[in-house]
Amino acid sequence: SQQGEEDPQALSIQEGENATMNCSYKTSINNLQWYRQNSGRGLVHLILIRSNEREKHSGRLRVTLDTSKKSSSLLITASRAADTASYFCATRTSYDKVIFGPGTSLSVIP
Amino acid sequence: KAGVTQTPRYLIKTRGQQVTLSCSPISGHRSVSWYQQTPGQGLQFLFEYFSETQRNKGNFPGRFSGRQFSNSRSEMNVSTLELGDSALYLCASSLQGIEAFFGQGTRLTVV
Numbered sequence: 001s002q003q004g005e006e007d008p009q010a011l012s013i014q015e016g017e018n019a020t021m022n023c024s025y026k027t028s029i030n031n032l033q034w035y036r037q038n039s040g041r042g043l044v045h046l047i048l049i050r051s052n053e054r055e056k057h058s059g060r061l062r063v064t065l066d067t068s069k070k071s072s073s074l075l076i077t078a079s080r081a082a083d084t085a086s087y088f089c090a091t092r093t094s095y096d097k098v099i100f101g102p103g104t105s106l107s108v109i110p
Numbered sequence: 111k112a113g114v115t116q117t118p119r120y121l122i123k124t125r126g127q128q129v130t131l132s133c134s135p136i137s138g139h140r141s142v143s144w145y146q147q148t149p150g151q152g153l154q155f156l157f158e159y160f161s162e163t164q165r166n167k168g169n170f171p172g173r174f175s176g177r178q179f180s181n182s183r184s185e186m187n188v189s190t191l192e193l194g195d196s197a198l199y200l201c202a203s204s205l206q207g208i209e210a211f212f213g214q215g216t217r218l219t220v221v
């Protein structure tokens with residue numbers, strides 16, 4: 001089974017709205033990362049949050065990490081049509097393996 | 111600086127054949143990881159190399175193998191191809207296995 005599980009699987013919002021995606025994982029982690037993928041192309045690294053951090057910001061992105069609940073959330077504020085993509089969380093476990101979740105497909109409608 | 115380069119971008123092979131995919135990491139990056147992406151299974155970790163040594167391996171059969179050269183370039187090989195091996199194969203490089211930079215992938219179709 002997947003280490004990371006994103007929720008929801010698909011999300012459709014209007015341009016300008018905020019988008020929130022959640023990721024849950026099962027084992028201890030060293031860090032958690034979020035990636036974006038456009039139309040089956042390569043993944044683009046968005047943000048990394050370490051296991052001892054609780055929140056991190058990067059531009060319109062805000063990531064939170066709750067290690068007690070083994071979950072993370074990615075918030076994209078003021079969404080744009082160009083944000084339409086699939087978003088994946090990836091965890092690096094204490095055994096140093098990187099495991100990706102199944103992803104959330106985000107559609108931003110202009 | 112140049113990004114991660116994967117070659118070829120597209121490949122069509124017949125069942126039973128073997129295939130070799132190549133990945134050139136970002137200059138200075140010594141860690142290279144490989145992933146298989148399919149609609150049904152999502153992104154699955156294949157293996158990770160650091161300084162020519164395999165550090166980690168995912169749950170794939172022995173038909174999937176890889177190696178890393180002294181210049182950090184990496185290749186992965188799939189022997190005795192099966193229809194289910196059709197996928198997007200992604201390579202990622204990183205300085206110390208933390209933030210990974212991905213190539214555009216090789217789209218393999220097995221017919």
